[in-house]
Amino acid sequence: MNDLTPTREQRTAALEGMGCKRKRVEDIRFTQGRGNYVDDVKLPGMLHGDFVRSPHPHARVKTIDDSAALKVPGVLAVITAETLKTVNLAWMPTLAGDVQMVLADGKVLFQNQEVAFVVATDRYAADDGINAVIVEYEPLPPLVDPFKAMDPGAPVLREDLVGKMSGAHGPRKHDNHIFEWTVGDKHLTDAAFKKADVSIKEMISYHRTHPSPLETCQCVCSFDKIKGELTIYGTFQAPHVIRTVVALIAKIPEHKIHVIAPDIGGGFGNKVGAYPGYICAAVASIVTGKPVKWVEDRIENLTATSFARDYHMTTEVAATKEGKVTGLRVHVLADHGAFDACADPSKWPAGFFNIVTGSYDFPTAHLAVDGVYTNKAPGGVAYRCSFRVTEAAYCIERAMDILAQKLKMDPAELRLKNFIKPEQFPYHSALGWEYDSGDYHTAMRKMMETTGYAALRKEQADKRAAFTRGETREIMGLGISFFTEIVGAGPSKNCDILGIAMFDSCEIRMHPTGAGIARVGSKSQGQGHETTWAQIIATEIGIPADNIMVEEGNTDTAPYGLGTYGSRSTPVAGAAIAMAARKIKAKAQMIAAYKLEVHEDDLEFDIDGFRVRGLPEKFMSMKDICWAAYNSVPPGMEPGLEAVSYYDPPNMTYPFGAYLCVMDIDVDTGVYKVRRFYALDDCGTRINPMIIEGQVHGGLTEAFAIAMGQEIRYDEVGNVVTGSFMDFFMPTAVETPHWETDFTVTPSPHHPIGAKGVGESPNVGGVPAFSNAVNDAFSFLGSTHIQMPHDFWRNWKAAKELGAVA
Ligand code: PCD
Numbered sequence: 005m006n007d008l009t010p011t012r013e014q015r016t017a018a019l020e021g022m023g024c025k026r027k028r029v030e031d032i033r034f035t036q037g038r039g040n041y042v043d044d045v046k047l048p049g050m051l052h053g054d055f056v057r058s059p060h061p062h063a064r065v066k067t068i069d070d071s072a073a074l075k076v077p078g079v080l081a082v083i084t085a086e087t088l089k090t091v092n093l094a095w096m097p098t099l100a101g102d103v104q105m106v107l108a109d110g111k112v113l114f115q116n117q118e119v120a121f122v123v124a125t126d127r128y129a130a131d132d133g134i135n136a137v138i139v140e141y142e143p144l145p146p147l148v149d150p151f152k153a154m155d156p157g158a159p160v161l162r163e164d165l166v167g168k169m170s171g172a173h174g175p176r177k178h179d180n181h182i183f184e185w186t187v188g189d190k191h192l193t194d195a196a197f198k199k200a201d202v203s204i205k206e207m208i209s210y211h212r213t214h215p216s217p218l219e220t221c222q223c224v225c226s227f228d229k230i231k232g233e234l235t236i237y238g239t240f241q242a243p244h245v246i247r248t249v250v251a252l253i254a255k256i257p258e259h260k261i262h263v264i265a266p267d268i269g270g271g272f273g274n275k276v277g278a279y280p281g282y283i284c285a286a287v288a289s290i291v292t293g294k295p296v297k298w299v300e301d302r303i304e305n306l307t308a309t310s311f312a313r314d315y316h317m318t319t320e321v322a323a324t325k326e327g328k329v330t331g332l333r334v335h336v337l338a339d340h341g342a343f344d345a346c347a348d349p350s351k352w353p354a355g356f357f358n359i360v361t362g363s364y365d366f367p368t369a370h371l372a373v374d375g376v377y378t379n380k381a382p383g384g385v386a387y388r389c390s391f392r393v394t395e396a397a398y399c400i401e402r403a404m405d406i407l408a409q410k411l412k413m414d415p416a417e418l419r420l421k422n423f424i425k426p427e428q429f430p431y432h433s434a435l436g437w438e439y440d441s442g443d444y445h446t447a448m449r450k451m452m453e454t455t456g457y458a459a460l461r462k463e464q465a466d467k468r469a470a471f472t473r474g475e476t477r478e479i480m481g482l483g484i485s486f487f488t489e490i491v492g493a494g495p496s497k498n499c500d501i502l503g504i505a506m507f508d509s510c511e512i513r514m515h516p517t518g519a520g521i522a523r524v525g526s527k528s529q530g531q532g533h534e535t536t537w538a539q540i541i542a543t544e545i546g547i548p549a550d551n552i553m554v555e556e557g558n559t560d561t562a563p564y565g566l567g568t569y570g571s572r573s574t575p576v577a578g579a580a581i582a583m584a585a586r587k588i589k590a591k592a593q594m595i596a597a598y599k600l601e602v603h604e605d606d607l608e609f610d611i612d613g614f615r616v617r618g619l620p621e622k623f624m625s626m627k628d629i630c631w632a633a634y635n636s637v638p639p640g641m642e643p644g645l646e647a648v649s650y651y652d653p654p655n656m657t658y659p660f661g662a663y664l665c666v667m668d669i670d671v672d673t674g675v676y677k678v679r680r681f682y683a684l685d686d687c688g689t690r691i692n693p694m695i696i697e698g699q700v701h702g703g704l705t706e707a708f709a710i711a712m713g714q715e716i717r718y719d720e721v722g723n724v725v726t727g728s729f730m731d732f733f734m735p736t737a738v739e740t741p742h743w744e745t746d747f748t749v750t751p752s753p754h755h756p757i758g759a760k761g762v763g764e765s766p767n768v769g770g771v772p773a774f775s776n777a778v779n780d781a782f783s784f785l786g787s788t789h790i791q792m793p794h795d796f797w798r799n800w801k802a803a804k805e806l807g808a809v810a
């Protein structure tokens with residue numbers, strides 16, 4: 005060896021593999037305005053479609069008169085439910101087993117519901133056309149309050165379901181009832197409550213909100229009449245699922261449908277489902293023979309394509325007087341809006357809400373969820389949380405604080421006392437999950453030490469005393485959240501979408517010169533998959549990440565995958581990538597053995613190639629093996645170096661974290677200041693620490709938004725009053741707090757590289773930390789639970805109701 009021979013460290017660094025803070029390769033195009041989004045797709049002769057929407061939350065549609073609209077210059081067609089009926093597309097199936105109107109069929113069920121689709125030569129003409137369509141409505145009484153949905157005299161919303169006393173998830177109790185879902189042991193839980201020394205009961209609501217990605221939902225549909233082929237460019241988090249759904253409902257053979265999800269400007273769950281715009285643009289393209297673009301505006305996005313949360317959780321915890329939890333009972337009233345279009349795996353009507361026992365060792369628990377229809381937009385998407393996990397984490401983390409308050413115990417101490425212990429993993433929860441791994445005590449103690457938790461409590465006690473003496477008008481809150489996420493849907497034994505098992509896939513093809521392409525079934529919306537997927541391959545096969553091109557989103561080239569949401573890409577697609585890489589490596593080893601004239605078993609992998617055991621100078625680099633794969637493979641072996649893997653995970657992964665929010669609130673104005681926010685995340689093996697940090701920053705910012713003001717609100721007659729960023733809180737850099745991030749590493753025992761998801765964790769853990777901080781600040785004035793969102797006005801109102809403000 006001479007001085008120019010790279011060291012092992014240098015060889016490892018050159019790969020930029022797992023653990024490296026590799027710069028995001030996709031940002032080169034994004035930061036130079038060279039991204040290719042759906043709105044950048046401009047096809048020759050392309051038309052534009054836009055919707056006539058209902059001003060009423062609940063009304064009968066008497067007539068739709070399009071004669072004036074068709075006279076508007078540039079308007080070519082007006083599509084209504086009647087048009088769609090001719091192709092059997094007036095209604096579409098939802099992911100939750102319900103059906104949904106594509107365009108109003110006799111009735112409208114929420115404000116801004118799609119009523120007619122106007123197709124024109126440009127967007128302006130389409131808009132003029134919309135204004136010229138005359139719709140005659142007969143208003144009906146709106147049902148806004150979910151608690152009144154099952155009243156005997158409640159207006160019946162879904163006339164198509166009248167008399168159907170059973171739905172996709174079992175029996176229905178009322179015409180406005182969708183399902184009841186129960187888990188756990190009711191009998192044992194009731195017994196635990198009877199025996200309990202202490203118990204708490206609280207109605208904890210997680211208000212309706214919306215993911216509102218920067219780029220709204222959109223598509224371009226182009227039907228080629230001669231070939232009978234439909235190409236759809238769209239903002240899809242799950243392109244293959246869209247292809248299958250289109251094949252099933254439009255009866256076009258699946259190989260004649262090309263779905264392409266180009267660059268996506270944020271998804272956050274909003275782009276999982278299928279919306280009327282996609283169907284209408286496709287039908288319009290088939291009818292006109294021209295490509296048709298549909299791009300929703302901000303108001304349409306906020307008010308019509310999906311929502312998140314809207315869970316009303318009556319929560320009870322039983323405990324001993326020493327603070328050991330003995331039982332959990334939760335009833336959820338879930339407001340699903342006008343159609344059940346919840347984006348969950350098919351068998352899970354309330355997603356994975358049964359993770360509600362959280363990080364604690366509850367010997368017994370019982371959960372019941374009732375889903376109801378109201379005159380609100382349909383949806384129920386995850387919004388940066390794996391299928392109702394943020395609702396569950398909020399529920400249990402608020403409840404633990406309320407219990408601590410009742411027991412007069414420190415909430416950190418109460419948590420430490422009840423955590424699942426490291427030796428209990430794999431842990432079987434009372435509500436049916438098997439937690440793969442965790443070390444909660446270590447994470448919690450690290451959080452407490454790093455933040456100086458004890459000193460902060462002391463400061464709080466002093467401030468409270470000063471407040472009581474009238475020396476200050478500021479109160480201080482410490483918001484702890486210790487969450488357990490469940491991500492990586494999922495094992496095919498219990499997770500599917502419309503019958504398709506939730507595996508994921510990767511195909512790697514190595515080229516002769518030591519570069520390659522990896523095609524994956526996931527679809528990045530900003531997460532940085534082009535960067536991180538190449539890092540996994542780099543470490544696995546010893547080819548620099550820079551030499552691996554990652555491609556996602558084109559259903560013609562990518563292997564079938566279930567897409568990106570629920571932080572499933574790392575747990576599922578990430579595993580498929582590692583497994584495909586290992587197949588490449590196994591073949592490479594055979595080639596190297598042949599070339600080095602040794603037995604395969606005499607070789608060991610060494611960073612970027614294979615070395616003969618005991619003969620360190622006999623080495624063949626991966627790069628050279630790639631070349632050999634195309635000219636001198638062992639006799640009988642097929643040339644080439646490529647592999648495919650479809651990975652069905654044996655279990656979910658369970659990331660966790662310990663967060664602390666330190667907040668000061670001025671009682672006279674309700675103005676809060678987030679003094680500190682510390683977030684420790686454990687996502688197992690870390691692929692790219694810089695991307696993880698970015699994910700945590702983004703997720704915490706959304707958590708901050710949700711907890712502190714963001715809300716989709718309806719007035720009492722069903723008008724949606726938060727339809728723009730004037731009213732819907734979207735924090736900018738000005739409001740956003742400073743984030744302190746930290747980590748521990750507890751690998752997943754079943755994942756090939758030990759990684760768990762992380763993208764959603766900060767939202768799941770963040771919301772309770774903020775809310776607990778506000779509640780903790782006010783608790784000494786006598787409150788137990790103040791409802792989110794905690795904007796200035798509500799804080800001031802809370803202070804007033806608690807007698808702190810005259
Ligand atoms: N351990 C680990 C984990 C992870 N990672 C990284 O991180 C990321 C993320 O991941 P995950 O967790 O796996 O996830 P994903 O699947 O990929 O994704 C999803 C998520 O993601 C998040 N994030 C984000 N970002 C951005 N930028 N954008 C967006 O849109 C978004 N979204 C959000 C959401 S909402 Mo849902 O849908 O609601 O359910 S779900 C979600 C990527 O890149 C990866 O690779 C690493 O590195 N390591």
Ligand SMILES: [Cu+]
Pocket residue numbers: 355385386387388389390391392393394395
């Ligand atoms: Cu969720």
